[in-house]
Amino acid sequence: MMIDPDMLSDPIDRAADILSKARSVVALTGAGISVESGIPPFRGKGGLWEKMDPMEVAHIDAFMQDPERVWNLLIKDMKTVLDKARPNPAHTGLVELERLGKLATVITQNVDGLHQLAGSGDVIEFHGNFAWQRCMECGRLRRTAEVDLTRIPPQCDCGGILRPDCVFFGEMIPTEAMVRSQQVSAGCDVMLVIGTSATVQPAASMPFIARDNGARVIEINPEPSPLTGRISNLPLLGDAGRIIPQLVEAVKERLDSP
Ligand code: NAD
Ligand code: ZN
Numbered sequence: 001m002m003i004d005p006d007m008l009s010d011p012i013d014r015a016a017d018i019l020s021k022a023r024s025v026v027a028l029t030g031a032g033i034s035v036e037s038g039i040p041p042f043r044g045k046g047g048l049w050e051k052m053d054p055m056e057v058a059h060i061d062a063f064m065q066d067p068e069r070v071w072n073l074l075i076k077d078m079k080t081v082l083d084k085a086r087p088n089p090a091h092t093g094l095v096e097l098e099r100l101g102k103l104a105t106v107i108t109q110n111v112d113g114l115h116q117l118a119g120s121g122d123v124i125e126f127h128g129n130f131a132w133q134r135c136m137e138c139g140r141l142r143r144t145a146e147v148d149l150t151r152i153p154p155q156c157d158c159g160g161i162l163r164p165d166c167v168f169f170g171e172m173i174p175t176e177a178m179v180r181s182q183q184v185s186a187g188c189d190v191m192l193v194i195g196t197s198a199t200v201q202p203a204a205s206m207p208f209i210a211r212d213n214g215a216r217v218i219e220i221n222p223e224p225s226p227l228t229g230r231i232s233n234l235p236l237l238g239d240a241g242r243i244i245p246q247l248v249e250a251v252k253e254r255l256d257s258p
Helices: 011-021 031-037 060-065 067-084 089-099 114-118 175-187 203-212 240-256
Strands: 025-029 105-108 123-125 128-135 141-143 162-166 190-194 216-221 234-237
Touching: 011 216, 011 234, 011 240, 025 089, 025 175, 025 203, 031 089, 031 114, 031 240, 060 067, 067 128, 067 162, 089 114, 089 240, 105 175, 123 175, 175 203, 190 203, 203 216, 216 240
Parallel strands: 025 105, 025 190, 105 123, 190 216, 216 234
Antiparallel strands: 128 141, 128 162
């Protein structure tokens, strides 16, 4: 078997080489990038999956059948955790990459708003944002942080039930987010895939679109995903909060002394 000499060098160095020469970089992020901000993911180590089946509880049919149950099992705890979550070094590292001209757009599957809070300039929210709750009767929006939880499910003044203004399993992706994500995925020459199990469609198809249009796909995750070795040819195995700052430093060194 031939061993590619490239394979012998440090993966962070190889990724930094690729990024420093890149023309247009896009990141696809998932729940894993926010784990170090104290938000549990659905799958993987410490994921909610171990306690319940999110595909069932976070499905629109489950919510419509019994909003009280879904509020009690999932949404109430999410509110408590997300109300106080702050960006971690992975989020701020992506902001630095953007300042270096090495990240144009973040497509995120997360609903926690942490990329924006960290300062990322162009964030596509593929699954909406948990910061707002929408009345299912009159459509009025109110801030999640201001919703009173003494009565579950919480209600609007009009008596309608409140639901998070994000995409449940079984619901459509907002059209603009879908179209822009496909465009930027097709147009990038490097895609960073960070902290996603790459199992939730159609978000998981973005790395395929990037790859089909000639982009290099670099993955940052402590565990391999279904993309690893097939779509992503460069896995950086480890926690995003540790790997991304190292990657940013290595890119800076190369840009400072080309
Ligand atoms: P997922 O829960 O399916 O997978 C999480 C992935 O993150 C796993 O592959 C795991 O190995 C990896 N991971 C764990 N710790 C990590 C770390 N420190 N650094 C990097 N990677 C780490 O997540 P998903 O693919 O985003 O799909 C879940 C769906 O649930 C998404 O659609 C999302 O909308 C929603 N969700 C959002 C949040 C949030 O907003 N923070 C949290 C949970 C779930
Ligand atoms: Zn209402």
